[in-house]
């Protein structure tokens with residue numbers, strides 16, 4: 444059952460909605476102001492939260508086995524942690540590169 448997020452065009456409130464059946468049923472009214480002009484937005488919250496907690500647990504000084512690097516979600520984690528500690532904002536470009544690396548597209552792009 445997918446969960447979609449809707450952003451209100453009037454007040455900007457974002458509401459999560461579990462969508463049953465067809466997602467063409469129409470956007471729900473804004474729970475805050477009641478406006479009908481809500482639009483669906485990409486729900487990235489769950490993914491981002493997971494990565495944040497992974498980053499929290501990640502210890503760069505600890506030795507990591509082969510299985511660590513086999514997990515694509517760990518790609519770029521060391522670089523991110525380092526940047527976070529230095530207070531550097533890597534920006535969306537880095538995010539895109541990491542995403543590519545994780546999906547294996549980076550290797551294809553370079554060859």
Ligand SMILES: [Zn+2]
Nearest residue numbers: 451454473476
């Ligand atoms: Zn609203």
